[in-house]
Amino acid sequence: MNLLHPYYIIAIVYMLFFSIQEVFGNKVEKKWFWFLAIYLILIVGLRDNVGPDYGSYRGIYIYSDTKEYINIFRKALHIEGSENVEIEWLYALINKILLNIFNAPFYIVTLVVATFAMIFKVEYTEDNTFYPFTFTLFMFIPNFFIGESGQIRQNLGTFVIYFAIRYIKERKLLPYLFWVFIATGIHNVCYLFLPMYWLVKLPLNRTTMLVLILGSVFLSPFEVYRVFGDFLGSLTADSMLVEGFNGYIDETAQRLNGGFGIPEAMMAILTFFLFAFDKKMEEKYPYYEYHKVFAVFGICMYFxxxxxxxxxxxxxxxxxxxxxxxxxxxxxxxSSNGKKLIYSFIISLVIFNFIVFASFRNIVAGRFTIDLYKNHILP
Structure with a gap:
């Protein structure tokens, strides 16, 4: 097992401290969450050759400057230009401006992307849970290392679209469409969220959820997604990043052929929470019905x-x-006892993910260890 750099350990301890406060004490002021965001921006935004996709994104930075502004804007409008822009228009534009106008070193790109990602992350987390520190701690490993420190483009795009969910709740279509446009300009996968403005209104009772999830499990071996041809591939394909992304994946032939692994266990856990607390959440938690639709779609898509x-x-x-x-x-x-039980389970998952992340040598592959992590300004 390898140990994370102390910078990450400090973040975990900080989140754990305020997590206990928000769950068992009084609501924690938002400023403390912003302090965490600023700290994470520094350790992820100014990292030096850390993350398995770091070199790939540096290549994209140079590539973006080879494209003309007019062709980038044409891609934004889905108009064919004189040259093909192979990455999303807004991400290409950000890269081109930083290099073409400011001649900025690459770590400024990661800093800018991390800053925007954290701003949207803070806002969507505050919008959707009373326990922002607990949720962030729960998602920290491996998501922070796959997202903010790895697939920074998809990470930023999805945080933008998560932020935009507030406009689904408010039933404001035009602002939602605007943010979908922005998010898809960063990563194509965000197109999948476009119909959610209408789909969140689908009534999902336990029977419907059970049928949808079991149906997806049954369809899993048949690879029905292939009927969509190249469309789905266009949402995720990125030849320059596949190698780096695979630095985080520990897929065995046994699991891909029907075995049971950590991802399946997490789907089972999420499914359990959906069914076990469905009625109480509908009664007491604001907009739970919308969250439920996202969860069911995610589980079904996974299988x-x-x-x-x-x-x-x-x-x-x-x-x-x-x-x-x-x-x-x-x-x-x-109840109070139920809260303690769920919280203990969440912390157990945090510890488990920490151990697994280290045991699979993902910490070494991403250069997140105490001896490999480097930062441009921090010691």
Whole structure:
């Protein structure tokens, strides 16, 4: 087992301290969450050759400057230009401006992307849970290392679209469409969220959820997603990043052929929370019905795409990342003893993920260890 750099340990301890406060004490002021965000921006935004996709994104930075502004804006409007822009228009534009106008070193790109990602992350977390520190701690490993420190483009895009869910709740279509446009300009996978403005109104009782989830499990071996041809591939394909992304994946042939692993266990846990606390959450938690739709879609997508590690992680993962908010939110609707039990379970999962992340040598692959992590300004 390898040990995370102390910078990450400090963040975990900080989150744990305020997590206990918000669950068993009084509501923690938002400023303390912003302090955490600023600290995380520094350790992820100014990292030096840390993260398995670091070199790939540095290549994208140089690539973006080879494209003309007019062709980038044409891509934004879905108009064919004189040259093909192979990455999303807004991410290409950010890169081109930083290099073409400011001649900024690459770590400024990671800093800018991390800053925007954290701003949207703070806002969507505050919007959707009374336990922001607990939820962030719960998701920290491995999501922070796969997202903020790895797939920074999809990570930023999904945080933008998560932020935009507030406009679904307020039933404001035009602002939602605007943020979908922005999010898809960063990563194509965000197109999947477009119909959610209408789909969140679907009534999902336990019977319907059970039929949908079991149906998806049954369809899993048949790879029905192949009927969509190249469309799904266009949402996730990125040849420059696949190698780096695979640095986080420990897929065995046994699991892909029907075995049971950690991802399936997490789907089972999320499904349990959906069914066990459905009635209480409907009665007591604001907009739980919307969260439930995202969760069911995520679980179904995971099993339908299960035989494709990229689809099941990037496409289904975009929904699952938001759906996990249901687990800490369950503490809001149960008794004091129930809250203690759920919290103990969450902390146990945090410890488990910490051990697994280290045991699979993902910490070394991403250069997150005490001897490999480097930062441009921090010692």
């Amino acid at each position: 339908i795409f299960r035989n494709n590690p990229v689809f099941s992680s990037r496409m289904a993962g975009a929904f699952i990342g938001f759906a996990y908010v249901i687990i800490p939110n369950a503490m809001y609707v149960v």
